[in-house]
Amino acid sequence: MAVQELILGVTSQAIVIEAPRPMSAVGSVKLYEADGDDTSTEETAVSGAGTVVATSTTTSAAAGASQANPRLLALTSSTGFVVDRRVFITNDGLGEVVEIARIDGNNVYARHPLLNDYASGATVKANLRATIAVDNTWAADSSNLSSNDNPNARYRFRAAVTYATDMEGTVATSDVLYGNVDLVRYSSAPQVSPLDVDAAFPGWLDSLTPDDRSTQGRWLIAEAADLVRDDLAGQQIAVRSLRSAEVHRRLVVARAVYLLTEDAVIRGGASPQQLDAAKGAYDRQIQALVRSPVLAQDKTGAGGATTKTGRGASLSVR
Amino acid sequence: MTTTSAIIRDSIATRVAAVTPSAGTGDPFREHRYADPLREWALANPASALRRFSVRWDGAVLPPLVTNTTEETVERDIEIVVAYPTSWRFGGQQLVDLEEVIDADCRRINHEVGTNGFASLATVTNTSATVTTVIEAANEIGPVVSFGVVRLHVLYSRSPSA
Numbered sequence: 001m002a003v004q005e006l007i008l009g010v011t012s013q014a015i016v017i018e019a020p021r022p023m024s025a026v027g028s029v030k031l032y033e034a035d036g037d038d039t040s041t042e043e044t045a046v047s048g049a050g051t052v053v054a055t056s057t058t059t060s061a062a063a064g065a066s067q068a069n070p071r072l073l074a075l076t077s078s079t080g081f082v083v084d085r086r087v088f089i090t091n092d093g094l095g096e097v098v099e100i101a102r103i104d105g106n107n108v109y110a111r112h113p114l115l116n117d118y119a120s121g122a123t124v125k126a127n128l129r130a131t132i133a134v135d136n137t138w139a140a141d142s143s144n145l146s147s148n149d150n151p152n153a154r155y156r157f158r159a160a161v162t163y164a165t166d167m168e169g170t171v172a173t174s175d176v177l178y179g180n181v182d183l184v185r186y187s188s189a190p191q192v193s194p195l196d197v198d199a200a201f202p203g204w205l206d207s208l209t210p211d212d213r214s215t216q217g218r219w220l221i222a223e224a225a226d227l228v229r230d231d232l233a234g235q236q237i238a239v240r241s242l243r244s245a246e247v248h249r250r251l252v253v254a255r256a257v258y259l260l261t262e263d264a265v266i267r268g269g270a271s272p273q274q275l276d277a278a279k280g281a282y283d284r285q286i287q288a289l290v291r292s293p294v295l296a297q298d299k300t301g302a303g304g305a306t307t308k309t310g311r312g313a314s315l316s317v318r
Numbered sequence: 319m320t321t322t323s324a325i326i327r328d329s330i331a332t333r334v335a336a337v338t339p340s341a342g343t344g345d346p347f348r349e350h351r352y353a354d355p356l357r358e359w360a361l362a363n364p365a366s367a368l369r370r371f372s373v374r375w376d377g378a379v380l381p382p383l384v385t386n387t388t389e390e391t392v393e394r395d396i397e398i399v400v401a402y403p404t405s406w407r408f409g410g411q412q413l414v415d416l417e418e419v420i421d422a423d424c425r426r427i428n429h430e431v432g433t434n435g436f437a438s439l440a441t442v443t444n445t446s447a448t449v450t451t452v453i454e455a456a457n458e459i460g461p462v463v464s465f466g467v468v469r470l471h472v473l474y475s476r477s478p479s480a
Contacts, residue, residue, distance in 0.1 A: 065409070068341070068342075068343040069342070069343040069344040070342060070344065071344040072344065109344070113342065113344070113407065203351075203353065206351060206366075207363050207366045208366060209365040209366050209368075210344075210345045210366070210368045263365060264362060264363055264364065264365065267364045267365055267403070267462060268364065268461065268462040269361055269362050269363055269364040269365075269462055269463070270362045270363070271362070274362070
């Protein structure tokens with residue numbers, strides 16, 4: 001799960017716990033400094049137990065690989081189901097995780113075709129996700145902000161979960177999950193539209209796979225953004241410190257193109273030369289805009305630029 | 319009454335795009351943009367190639383069988399190519415299931431614009447001016463991308479001058 005960002009001063013935020021299996025309950029959730037162990041002082045950001053999403057329904061028609069549209073889940077009710085989130089469908093001992101691409105009335109469409117067949121009346125639940133509220137006072141305290149100088153997340157959450165027995169034959173077990181959290185001034189989500197990528201690389205939209213077309217490649221762009229974060233971390237730059245939205249956008253755009261080309265090469269389609277070209281375009285962006293930046297930077301973390309030119313770890317400030 | 323090769327091609331493409339696939343109706347037929355030949359594009363973008371199709375005239379126009387100053391009847395072949403990534407998407411028996419899907423899709427295309435279906439082209443062409451018969455429907459199974467191919471022999475009336 002990607003690092004979750006809480007925004008300074010925003011109320012009613014929550015930490016999300018996503019599990020690989022359906023959950024029946026989330027016990028205590030604790031937040032620690034990432035470099036502190038589990039015996040260190042807990043943050044006051046969260047307290048108590050998490051809440052598993054209880055949304056549950058059944059299919060009103062058969063669904064699955066043998067159906068005319070293997071992406072379609074016709075539900076009794078789609079109330080409570082949310083696009084981009086994952087749900088679990090199960091029947092007769094079969095089960096699989098489904099990512100919701102779109103909702104049309106009580107019809108939910110999966111990003112990928114279902115692999116198995118499910119009779120009408122199969123159970124569909126959203127209990128792969130749980131949340132716990134974040135204390136507003138903690139989220140408003142600037143001393144809790146994550147540092148600009150460290151690309152690693154500042155916080156770690158620890159969640160004690162109990163897995164459900166939604167699938168026949170499965171046994172309820174307990175587990176401890178963890179994830180990472182930052183408190184930031186600005187979201188590091190890049191402002192990149194699929195049209196931005198296509199403008200930089202005409203034909204990108206046309207090259208999207210069938211599973212990505214319904215969202216116009218939005219998930220690909222999100223994946224590209226995560227990869228840019230990782231690449232910048234490798235340069236010891238925290239993506240949350242970026243203060244040039246345009247530069248960040250250009251990096252994500254180039255990475256999205258590189259990502260699609262890389263996928264085609266792995267499948268035996270595009271040539272290594274095409275991959276080199278896409279990678280080269282991205283690397284040049286990194287070199288020109290990040291490794292040897294001439295952009296104003298904030299060295300102190302207070303928000304404003306403290307340099308006008310020269311190298312720096314942060315092109316942006318948190 | 320006459321028609322043109324462009325009108326015939328466009329109307330065939332429109333009909334193919336409207337065909338309901340045999341399986342996986344969430345992945346409809348989509349016409350290629352023709353920036354490059356479909357086979358080349360599909361090989362470079364295998365995951366994106368599912369049911370991408372092209373409709374292109376293939377070969378020379380045979381000399382007119384009948385002609386006067388206003389109308390002549392000619393023959394020419396047209397090729398419909400549909401691409402499929404060679405993957406497990408259509409079933410656990412990978413190639414077998416893929417071949418069955420390609421076969422079923424091509425049958426539907428044949429029925430829509432081939433020997434059975436050329437009359438449906440009448441809305442944009444002249445019924446008496448256009449006749450299509452199926453030469454062959456073949457599968458080209460490849461390690462990365464596979465293709466369903468439908469070749470039609472088209473007999474149509476055109477203007478000698480336009």
